[in-house]
Amino acid sequence: xxxxxxxxxxxxxxxxxxxxxxxxxxxxxxxxxxxxxxxxxxxxxxxxxxxxxxxxxxxxxxxxxxxxxxxxxxxxxxxxxxxxxxxxxxxxxxxxxxxxxxxxxxxxxxxxxxxxxxxxxxxxxxxxxxxxxxxxxxxxxxxxxxxxxxxxxxxxxxxxxxxxxxxxxxxxxxxxxxxxxxxxxxxxxxxxxxxxxxxxxxxxxxxxxxxxxxxxxxxxxxxxxxxxxxxxxxxxxxxxxxxxxxxxxxxxxxxxxxxxxxxxxxxxxxxxxxxxxxxxxxxxxxxxxxxxxxxxxxxxxxxxxxxxxxxxxxxxxxxxxxxxxxxxxxxxxxxxxxxxxxxxxxxxxxxxxxxxxxxxxxxxxxxxxxxxxxxxxxxxxxxxxxxxxxxxxxxxxxxxxxxxxxxxxxxxxxxxxxxxxxxxxxxxxxxxxxxxxxxxxxxxxxxxxxxxxxxxxxxxxxxxxxxxxx
Numbered sequence: 245x246x247x248x249x250x251x252x253x254x255x256x257x258x259x260x261x262x263x264x265x266x267x268x269x270x271x272x273x274x275x276x277x278x279x280x281x282x283x284x285x286x287x288x289x290x291x292x293x294x295x296x297x298x299x300x301x302x303x304x305x306x307x308x309x310x311x312x313x314x315x316x317x318x319x320x321x322x323x324x325x326x327x328x329x330x331x332x333x334x335x336x337x338x339x340x341x342x343x344x345x346x347x348x349x350x351x352x353x354x355x356x357x358x359x360x361x362x363x364x365x366x367x368x369x370x371x372x373x374x375x376x377x378x379x380x381x382x383x384x385x386x387x388x389x390x391x392x393x394x395x396x397x398x399x400x401x402x403x404x405x406x407x408x409x410x411x412x413x414x415x416x417x418x419x420x421x422x423x424x425x426x427x428x429x430x431x432x433x434x435x436x437x438x439x440x441x442x443x444x445x446x447x448x449x450x451x452x453x454x455x456x457x458x459x460x461x462x463x464x465x466x467x468x469x470x471x472x473x474x475x476x477x478x479x480x481x482x483x484x485x486x487x488x489x490x491x492x493x494x495x496x497x498x499x500x501x502x503x504x505x506x507x508x509x510x511x512x513x514x515x516x517x518x519x520x521x522x523x524x525x526x527x528x529x530x531x532x533x534x535x536x537x538x539x540x541x542x543x544x545x546x547x548x549x550x551x552x553x554x555x556x557x558x559x560x561x562x563x564x565x566x567x568x569x570x571x572x573x574x575x576x577x578x579x580x581x582x583x584x585x586x587x588x589x590x591x592x593x594x595x596x597x598x599x600x601x602x603x604x605x606x607x608x609x610x611x612x613x614x615x616x617x618x619x620x621x622x623x624x625x626x627x628x629x630x631x632x633x634x635x636x637x638x639x640x641x642x643x644x645x646x647x648x649x650x651x652x653x654x655x656x657x658x659x660x661x662x663x664x665x666x667x668x669x670x671x672x673x674x675x676x677x678x679x680x681x682x683x684x685x686x687x688x689x690x691x692x693x694x695x696x697x698x699x700x701x702x703x704x705x706x707x708x709x710x711x712x713x714x
Contacts, residue, residue: 442611469591
């Protein structure tokens, strides 16, 4: 039994490790694809060179992120078979088709038009090229739709029946549009745009601090801050609605997030900080505000929220983890709203491009989108435990009959390989961002892949900079 538990724990760590590497790249790709489409549309409408310069530059960053996202995503599909055979056998009749729909409708769309977007500037007309860019952007959003449909079904399963040792789909409409799907899809899509917006803003801040004041730097800095000004408060509203939905369908997750052990009558306090202790069944050193939990989670002064003690011990998520992962996500979200508001105030005072203190703040906040994204996914997935399909199949039932040694060895290999491969990719990505858009007066041209009579064979070919340092 102990060896089986070790294999399960290692399999969970391995999947958490690989998906954490993976999720940041698609999120960046989703946001950048739409940003590039907006830039190209603005260039077609105005013919201002600054938009094309930015479009070409961010296309290089997109190519690197897209390439690393594809590579890291392939690994996880194999993990379903090697480490999670029980889950694949039980729920494959639902998750398999949903992932297949993602490949057929989204990945093929992206792959079909990606080459034109990256290398077709000198091959097709401007409108045809813009159409290809739109198709890639739409493809990333369709991919988000299907992936979130599959994951949301695991959170709030509907539209199925169990026959023997596997599920059988009954209503695909209920499967796809399950109760948590609209909230999770909206929350994730907005998060992807915020991730990209913060990266673009941080890149602009870096070059402003280095003394660049050319139109391309100012334009991307300004555009990203407008995006954040609109989306960060909207994300807070969507997150609130998502929380209400989670309280209805996954009350144990909400109790774990809040570090709430006892069901409080007449109004629930909010634990701002504390250390939940799963063994002692208490939140130590709690700093609480009376009734605030009820106001946030029920929108009423005396709303009742179930405590963790009202659930069997074997059905409780690990409050120690999700309590802090949620607060990291929410805390960074508050800082993002403050950043956006400060940018708006400085813009009104015509000091947006002059305030070095604000630019340093933006630069420091650049990685916060990725951190918040990961913290949100930890909250979602760890908060669902001990279920892999909530209320239907436990995670312990989903693992393959593998040994702890087998999973441990492959985990070690993943750590080494991912550090080398993605470490190099991230280094190159940062090098591109440090280089920035072309300086004014330099010759800017679209990537040509026919100079040596050859055709591009991979997305990373669009990133034409050498990886060696200058």
